[in-house]
Amino acid sequence: MPQVNWSNWTEIAIAIGLNLLAAVILWFVGRWLIRLACRLVDDQLARRKVDPTIVRYVNSFLSVSLTIVLIVAILGYFGVETTTFAAAIAAAGVAIGMAWSGLLSNFAAGAFLVVLRPFKVGDFITAGGVTGTVRHIGLFVTAIDTPDNVLNQVGNNKIFSDTIQNFSANPYRRVELKAQLAAAADVPAARRLLTERLKEIHNVLPDPAPDVEILEFTPMGPVLAVRPYCHNEHYWQVYFDGNRAIVEALAGFPRPDQAMAVHQR
Missing domain, CATH: 1.10.287.1260 (Helix Hairpins)
Known part of the structure; x- marks a missing residue:
């Protein structure tokens, strides 16, 4: 052995x-x-x-x-x-x-995003079906934090091939609010009251001035479009303060209850 x-x-x-x-x-x-x-x-x-x-x-x-x-x-x-x-x-x-052509397309799209710069880190955007703040742009994906603090990893190619809305690119944005009035309400008085009340809200821009106009008519009465302007970082503060101002300003007006008149012959 x-x-x-x-x-x-x-x-x-x-x-x-x-x-x-x-x-x-x-x-x-x-x-x-x-x-x-x-x-x-x-x-x-x-x-x-x-x-x-x-x-x-x-x-x-x-x-x-x-x-x-x-x-x-x-x-x-x-x-x-x-x-x-x-x-x-x-x-x-x-x-x-x-x-993995999709992976390479994400890589190429990431390069275009860096070169063309439709947005940058810290911008508030809507891209690839996600709305939030850009945390970083990677080689293949872009990280976006939504307003409810959830991290979303979106493929660069999906972002680059879709519509990109950049809310931080312009110096200000418009806040979209509505105020329902009763059919018997004094519309001119409500418009004047809301316009003055919006000017008192903190961070509402004086130029352009807030818009308060009749938007549409419903069975309950006319609906006012209440549109103050503010910087992007103050959007939600102005949004919630604007709704509070609508409730407080219209407290003395008739309540907009939906009613239907039936005429019998």
Whole structure:
């Protein structure tokens, strides 16, 4: 019965263990260097007052690219032919690109969003069926926080191919409110009273002045369109204060109850 040379097996096991340990050390050191490089780039871009949208996009792209380089370097340390590996990556990239065309379209759309800048980080928008504040624009998805504080990850291609409403682009926006009056109510008096009351609300802009006009007629009576203007960050405060002002201003007017007159012959 042949004898097993345990010394050779021990040397092989030690060599494999040392290589694995070296690979782990290289990985953690490399990741630390990548984070350091990304942080230095972020600091330089911040000093140059580059838009936060571009900063986050560059950070994501740099981190992914350097991580791929790190993996290739570790494989080269183990003696894997990197040129062959690079060719394999290219071939795999073509295959993955054909299979994951949607992912690549999200990547391309993200680049266009950064270059064309229909919105930036911190803007309040409606895009891809989601309304909220833009947290960041990533390589493939854009993170949007809705007003109820829910994070939504929306594909960049879905955003770029759909209508984008940017509520922060213009210096002010209009608040849409309605006031139902009774059929017997004094409409001119209600309009004057509401117009003066809206001017007293905090953060309502004097120019353009608030609009109070007859919007439509219902069986209960005329409906007034109450439209104050404010900056985007004050929208909800003006919205709720405006509704409160409508209730308080019209407290002395007839109650708008729905009624139906039946005439019998």
